[in-house]
Amino acid sequence: MNSPTLTSTSPAASAVTVRKIYGTGDSEVRALDGVTVSFERGKFTAIMGPSGSGKSTLMHCMAGLDSLTEGEVSIGSTTLAGLSDKELTMLRRKQIGFVFQAFNLIPTLSAYENIVLPLSLDGATGDATWIDSVIDTIGLRDRLDHRPSELSGGQQQRVAVARALASKPAIIFADEPTGNLDSRTGGEVLGFMRRAVTDLGQTIVMVTHDAVAASYADRIVFLKDGKLAGEMVSPTPDKVLDFLKHLGE
Numbered sequence: 680m681n682s683p684t685l686t687s688t689s690p691a692a693s694a695v696t697v698r699k700i701y702g703t704g705d706s707e708v709r710a711l712d713g714v715t716v717s718f719e720r721g722k723f724t725a726i727m728g729p730s731g732s733g734k735s736t737l738m739h740c741m742a743g744l745d746s747l748t749e750g751e752v753s754i755g756s757t758t759l760a761g762l763s764d765k766e767l768t769m770l771r772r773k774q775i776g777f778v779f780q781a782f783n784l785i786p787t788l789s790a791y792e793n794i795v796l797p798l799s800l801d802g803a804t805g806d807a808t809w810i811d812s813v814i815d816t817i818g819l820r821d822r823l824d825h826r827p828s829e830l831s832g833g834q835q836q837r838v839a840v841a842r843a844l845a846s847k848p849a850i851i852f853a854d855e856p857t858g859n860l861d862s863r864t865g866g867e868v869l870g871f872m873r874r875a876v877t878d879l880g881q882t883i884v885m886v887t888h889d890a891v892a893a894s895y896a897d898r899i900v901f902l903k904d905g906k907l908a909g910e911m912v913s914p915t916p917d918k919v920l921d922f923l924k925h926l927g928e
């Protein structure tokens with residue numbers, strides 16, 4: 680039973696003793712080795728850790744894009760293991776937004792058409808007031824008719840984040856969203872993500888290698904060898920670099 684109180688206080692997403700093992704025998708890789716973590720609603724969380732530490736695997740498992748070997752993940756109060764394939768697809772479409780390193784915009788559609796595409800595919804018009812506030816926050820109102828090729832990399836990625844926000848998902852997972860951007864255009868995207876959390880109340884989880892990018896978050900979760908290796912609230916670039924040094928990156 681979902682009581683309203685329970686729903687409002689439960690985290691946006693959580694993982695409990697999650698293990699993900701790829702391969703068997705000599706080729707076995709423990710991508711996640713007993714990770715328990717939760718992501719609070721209305722917060723911006725960064726995930727950091729050395730290459731191969733399990734960051735992308737954690738995100739994919741939490742979003743139901745990859746199956747677990749052991750453990751449990753939930754989006755809101757819904758445990759993914761209990762869902763049929765169809766229910767999982769619906770949950771992903773309505774409750775989860777994704778942003779990847781490559782912008783993945785449709786080149787023949789305008790910025791606006793790209794933003795509302797997931798809704799149109801669903802036969803929905805979406806919440807017009809919400810989409811309007813997303814467009815205000817993204818700061819690209821005068822570029823909505825432009826095709827992706829007519830926008831800078833930072834502008835394209837802001838469109839991709841707006842597209843992830845359009846359905847007002849419970850959580851957005853962003854895997855190195857600024858990995859292909861220089862620091863200035865990356866900053867535009869991070870500023871927009873920060874405003875989506877502070878001004879629009881969204882929940883964002885972002886994987887990043889970059890200490891400055893991570894300092895936009897409210898909290899950082901560190902992974903190493905598939906295990907939780909620490910966390911930090913109110914990060915600054917200096918504090919992050921210092922922690923990473925001790926983590927052995």
Ligand SMILES: Nc1ncnc2c1ncn2[C@@H]1O[C@H](COP(=O)(O)OP(=O)(O)O)[C@@H](O)[C@H]1O
Binds near residue numbers: 701729734735
């Ligand atoms: N599909 C897969 N098959 C086999 N091994 C994988 C697969 N995906 C990831 N891995 C391995 O799992 C570990 C964690 O990978 P990943 O989550 O991509 O790390 P990160 O995103 O932190 O760089 C790595 O050793 C990687 O090689």
Ligand SMILES: [Mg+2]
Binds near residue numbers: 734735
């Ligand atoms: Mg990765």
